[in-house]
Amino acid sequence: MKSLAITLSFLVGLAVLNAATAQDSTKTLNAAQVMELVRKFHPVAKQAGIHIDKAQADLLIARGGFDPVLGAYVSRKRFDGTNYYNRTSPEITIPTWYGIEVHSGVDNYTGERLDPTMTKGQSAFLGVSVPLARDLLMDKRRAFLKQARIFRSLADTEQRLVLNDLLMDAMDAYWQWVxxxxxxxxxxxxxxxxTQRQDFVRKSLLNGERAAIDTIETLAQLQSFQYQQNQYLLEFRNAGLQLSAFLWSDTGEPYTLPDTVIPPADWDNTQNIKDFDLDLASLLSAASQSHPELRTYDFKLRALDIEKKLKFQELLPKADFRYNHMSKGYNALASAGEYAIFDNNYQYGFKFEIPLRLSAGRGEYKKAQLKIQETRLGQMKKQLDLEIKVRKYYNEFNILKEQIDLQSLNYANYQQLVKAEEIRFSNGESSLFLINSRENKALEARQKLIELKTKYYKTAYALQWSAGLLN
Structure with a gap:
């Protein structure tokens, strides 16, 4: 009987040693490697980069509103043998930031029947157009450019948000695989x-040392474990397929994780998360100040504030003033300084209009205010949701740490019970049934310990994710 206990202890150690040796000769994949592969090659991560490029293109489009514009007007009329007029008028307009436009051009009018308001021959002008009410402090060009700059920064934040969520999904799949x-x-x-125990019992039966029922007992236990082995092998391979969905090659092709790739032997080493921020106050501060989901609200509010300022302009009357200084010939400054600006060689125009009820302006401005209010309420709710999420994962993380310690002791106790039952069995005081029962309990305790440890590390990543740090 003592030989059976010694043999079983030897076989347990041999099985563990064989598993470790097999793992050493196989390629492994850790969590940090998975995250790096996802960052570099996953299509969703690349799409987030494309969104940044699109925002940069929108910014370039908005800057186009301040590009100088060169234009020309050429016309001629000849009728019934009479040359009424020939007109050539090139002009350049330079927009400035405060709504003022600087423009300069030349005119060349010839013909027999010119409009009396036209200056015959060659002349040049240099002038400005100034909005005196509406569009003075904000206009569409400035609003679009400011918003484009905000949306460019927003695209960076949205990329962080996408990566934060994508990496968390990858870690869920990874730790399930582990x-x-x-x-x-x-x-x-x-x-x-x-398997070794069954062979041993069969030999003992042939030697007349064991009863036939013991072979059935060992066979039933073996078949139960074989069934679980096949089931977990299936789950492991399917989990590998789920993990493969996050793994792409550098050429942009989907990558299927081979069955020969396994988790590292030190997967449960706490040094793997030594660089994580696990302080509750620090995590709450990070979530409140820099979580990408909250930051998107900041950018949206800034963009809406610009929209509100633009809509306020619609409550103001439109009053535009245009002034040109004029000179004979093609030198617009030829007569500069000779006269006061409203004394000679000038042209000006003033335009004023205002809707009597301002219905559209008041409605648009009210709508802009409501959008800001709505977004702020959403921001407050999101901040509370994130704080609750951080606290929830923090509590779970600490409780899991305690549960792992308890379960480790529980597993150690079951191991001692198995050894004690083997000693009793060797003294003729027990049976294979009781050994198997103890062994099943020890297996369940070990499996529960693995579940707790993988959940512990998954929660560590979820804690970083909840604070917006997983990117």
Missing amino acids: SYYNQYLVVQANVAVN
């Missing part, structure tokens, strides 16, 4: 031990 593999390893070791 869990199933280690569950498979544990059951595989039990299968190896019970």
